[in-house]
Amino acid sequence: xxxxxREDIRREMLGNEQNIDAYEPGFFSKAGEALQDGWExxxxxxxxxxxxxxxxxxxxxxxxxxxRIFRRAK
Numbered sequence: 001x002x003x004x005x006r007e008d009i010r011r012e013m014l015g016n017e018q019n020i021d022a023y024e025p026g027f028f029s030k031a032g033e034a035l036q037d038g039w040e041x042x043x044x045x046x047x048x049x050x051x052x053x054x055x056x057x058x059x060x061x062x063x064x065x066x067x068r069i070f071r072r073a074k
Contacts, residue, residue: 016022025033049056
């Protein structure tokens with residue numbers, strides 16, 4: 001009786017401790033990530049303004065009242 005098994009290939013990645021810069025992403029990868037982060041930040045800022053609509057409305061009303069009071073004082 002013959003017993004056999006498929007050949008098992010094992011791969012192992014070894015780190016290059018002498019040249020750590022080889023593992024750093026390139027300029028365009030970093031630039032793409034920066035653009036994505038900037039876009040996400042802009043969206044989050046817009047959503048924060050939308051979520052705080054009542055504060056923005058109160059600030060506008062307060063500004064209009066302030067302007068009206070000081071316009072009469074002159």
